[in-house]
Amino acid sequence: MKDKDQTLENEQEARETTEETGTASQTEETPEEKDGGVGEEPQTEKKGFFGKKKDKKDKKDIQIEELTDKLKRQMAEFDNFRKRTEKEKASMFEVGARSVVEKILPIVDNFERGLGSVSEDQKEDPFVAGMEKIYQQFLAVFEELGVKPIEAVGQEFDPNFHNAVMHVEDEEAGENQVVEEFQKGYTYRDTVVRHSMVKVAN
Structure with missing residues (x-):
């Protein structure tokens, strides 16, 4: 009889031990759960619109900058060309105008010599008065031209x-x-x- 009672006590203790072990297994956290749960993805770096890392300029931005720089250089070259052309044009005009003035000067000299030889009595002559007017017109044109x-x-x-x-x-x-x-x-x-x-x- 005692052996039977002892056997029942052993079985009861075994069941209690099994239940305690199962409960402990359910309540114990796994390494994955301690780290924040199974299946949770680690934080990733920020990416650009197309999924590429935005730590460098896009090819499109680089091309825009290159085209902008090229356009600025071409505009500067064109401006320099325009100024040089205007300067050369003005220089050619100056040379041409000076050449014309040089050719007119002997005519003005002749008017001055002719009018300088006129006596006081002849100054009222219509012909002399006409020459004087032409001479004054030459001087007026000279003044306008500089x-x-x-x-x-x-x-x-x-x-x-x-x-x-x-x-x-x-x-x-x-x-x-x-x-x-x-x-x-x-x-x-x-x-x-x-x-x-x-x-x-x-």
């Missing part, structure tokens, strides 16, 4: 504007002073077209 006569008599000799063809001793005049002008000189827009032909005192 052609100006060079000051000579009474001025200090300046080789940039005067051409000394004669020297004279003159106590009344200052040293190196222009005392007479043989041919009038002219400038065109600050450029000498013809030097004044003068006599200079020593």
